[in-house]
Structures are given as structure tokens and as C-alpha cells.
Amino acid sequence: MPSKPAGTLYRGKVGMWSWVLHRITGVAIFFFLLVHVLDTSLVRLSPEAYDVVIATYKTPIIGLAELGLVAAILFHAFNGIRIILIDFWSKGSKYQNAMFWVVVSIAFVIFAIFTPRHLGNVFG
Amino acid sequence: MSIVIEPPRTAKPKRTNWEKWGWIYMRVSGVALIILVFGHLFANLWVGEGIKAIDFAFVAGKWSDPFWQVWDLLMLWLALIHGTNGMRTIVNDYAEREKTRKRLVWILWATCVALIVLGTLVIYTFDPCPANGTPENLPSFCPVNQS
Numbered sequence: 001m002p003s004k005p006a007g008t009l010y011r012g013k014v015g016m017w018s019w020v021l022h023r024i025t026g027v028a029i030f031f032f033l034l035v036h037v038l039d040t041s042l043v044r045l046s047p048e049a050y051d052v053v054i055a056t057y058k059t060p061i062i063g064l065a066e067l068g069l070v071a072a073i074l075f076h077a078f079n080g081i082r083i084i085l086i087d088f089w090s091k092g093s094k095y096q097n098a099m100f101w102v103v104v105s106i107a108f109v110i111f112a113i114f115t116p117r118h119l120g121n122v123f124g
Numbered sequence: 125m126s127i128v129i130e131p132p133r134t135a136k137p138k139r140t141n142w143e144k145w146g147w148i149y150m151r152v153s154g155v156a157l158i159i160l161v162f163g164h165l166f167a168n169l170w171v172g173e174g175i176k177a178i179d180f181a182f183v184a185g186k187w188s189d190p191f192w193q194v195w196d197l198l199m200l201w202l203a204l205i206h207g208t209n210g211m212r213t214i215v216n217d218y219a220e221r222e223k224t225r226k227r228l229v230w231i232l233w234a235t236c237v238a239l240i241v242l243g244t245l246v247i248y249t250f251d252p253c254p255a256n257g258t259p260e261n262l263p264s265f266c267p268v269n270q271s
């Protein structure tokens with residue numbers, strides 16, 4: 001019996017890291033959404049209560065955290081498409097490695113376009 | 125001579141295969157969520173002054189339009205069920221004791237149902253001009269701001 005799995009195709013490569021990232025981003029978005037449904041529900045309490053809480057979304061620290069949220073969603077969404085293509089497209093698993101870099105590139109480009117504008121809104 | 129295997133070769137499962145439907149749901153909802161979530165972020169973070177423009181009056185403006193009501197309703201249901209089912213997968217992977225696993229999965233779905241009920245009520249009982257709002261906080265189309 002081997003003491004540890006040796007030379008697998010999967011361990012430590014793109015296949016593994018994309019899975020780790022997909023999992024971490026999914027959990028992060030989930031916990032954001034729990035809080036987000038609660039903060040949005042304040043509109044039923046009073047307009048003042050909602051405005052006070054949503055004001056924290058415009059502070060520098062939360063403003064920066066929103067960049068993290070957007071980055072997480074960009075990766076999770078495009079990597080989600082990659083997973084679906086691996087499942088359903090006959091050449092999906094052949095190109096999974098290349099598709100990972102396409103995912104990262106598209107996410108990065110959109111993030112780079114979004115960031116200056118968002119920072120302008122938060123700090124401007 | 126060739127061997128003929130009579131279909132069906134495996135007995136049809138009698139019970140609904142929930143894991144299979146969960147797997148399909150993750151993919152179908154994922155595709156829909158790309159449009160819903162990106163549309164939401166575009167409208168709320170990109171257009172105009174983005175995050176700076178969001179306040180009660182902004183929400184009142186959006187939810188006076190059935191389009192955004194339905195948009196948010198779909199996003200609420202699809203994202204919460206997708207996220208909860210994804211969290212269930214993760215709990216199944218890491219929870220060591222069966223009792224702990226069952227309890228965590230139960231908490232996940234209870235939270236999911238509670239937030240779906242809350243979020244749905246919030247959208248459909250929303251009043252853009254509530255009596256406890258001061259004119260500065262209310263949208264311009266409210267009667268108190270029309271004079």
C-alpha cells in the first residue's frame with residue numbers, strides 16, 4: 001500500500017486550485033447574501049433605518065471589501081461556466097486547463113475596468 | 125455469436141434521485157444567476173454614481189417597477205437555493221460525525237427558507253411612501269414631496 005498518492009494528475013495543479021477557489025468564493029458569496037437579505041429588509045422597518053445601514057456600504061473599508069465581493073463573483077461565475085463546459089462539452093476536459101486561464105483573464109479584465117470607477121464612487 | 129443484452133440493463137430506480145436533480149439545479153441556476161447577479165451589480169454599482177446613489181429612495185424607484193421586483197424575486201430564490209445546496213455539499217465533505225452533518229444541513233435549509241420568506245415578503249409588501257418616512261428620505265414621487 002502506498003503511503004501517499006504519488007504523481008496524480010490532479011493534486012496541486014489547475015484542476016485542484018480552481019476547485020479550491022470555486023469553493024472559497026461560493027462560501028464568501030453565500031455569507032454575504034445572508035447579511036444582504038437582512039440589510040435590504042430594513043426598507044420595511046423605516047427609510048431612516050435603511051439609509052443609516054446602507055451608508056456603511058459607502059465607507060472606505062466596506063467599499064474596498066465590495067471589490068473583493070465583485071472579484072469573488074467574477075471568478076465564481078466564469079469558473080462555473082468552465083465547470084459546466086467540462087461536464088457537457090465533449091472537449092471540455094481536454095481544454096479545462098486553457099479554460100481556467102480564460103476564466104482568470106476575463107475576470108481580471110472586467111475587474112480592472114470596474115475598480116477605478118468603483119473607487120471613484122467610494123472615495124470621490 | 126454476439127451477446128445480446130436486453131434493455132433495460134439496470135433496474136429503474138424507484139425513488140427520485142435528489143442528488144441528480146441537485147446537480148442539474150446547480151448548473152441551470154448558475155447560468156440564470158450570471159444574468160441576474162451581473163445585471164444587479166451593473167444597475168447598483170456601475171450605472172450613475174454606483175454605490176453612492178443607493179438609499180431608500182433608490183430602492184423605492186426600482187421596486188415601483190414590476191420588472192425589478194420579478195428580477196430580485198428570481199435572484200433571491202435561485203441564489204439562496206444554489207448557495208444553500210452548495211454549502212450542503214461542503215458540509216457533506218467535511219462533517220465527520222453523522223449527527224453533526226445532519227444538524228448542519230438542517231440549519232442550512234431552515235436559514236434558506238426563512239430568508240426566502242423574508243425577502244419575498246419584503247419585495248411584495250414594500251411601500252415606497254411609508255408614513256414613518258421624512259420627506260428627505262422619501263422618493264420625489266411621494267405625495268409629501270409633491271407640492
Ligand code: HEM
Pocket residue numbers: 029033036037040041057066069073161164165168169175178182183186192196197199200201203242243244246247
Ligand atoms: C456590493 C454589491 C451589492 C449592492 C450595493 C447591492 C444592493 C442592493 C440593493 C440596493 C437592493 C434593493 C433592491 C434593488 O436595488 O434591486 C438589493 C437587493 C437584493 N440583492 Fe443586492 N447588492 C449587491 C450585491 C448582491 C449580490 C452579489 C447578490 C447575489 C448573490 C445580491 C442579491 C440581492 C437580492 C436577492 C436582493 C433582493 C432582497 C430582498 O428580496 O429582500 N446582491 N441589493
Ligand code: HEM
Pocket residue numbers: 019022023025026027029030033073076077078079080081083084147150151153154155157158161203204206207208209210211213214
Ligand atoms: C453567478 C453565477 C453562478 C454560477 C455560474 C455558479 C456556478 C456554480 C457551479 C457550476 C457549481 C458547481 C456545482 C457542482 O459541482 O455540482 C457551483 C457551486 C457552488 N456555488 Fe455557485 N454559481 C453562481 C453563483 C453563486 C452564488 C450567488 C452563490 C452564493 C449564494 C454560490 C455558491 C456556491 C457554492 C457554496 C457552491 C459549492 C462549492 C463546492 O461544492 O465546492 N454560487 N456554482
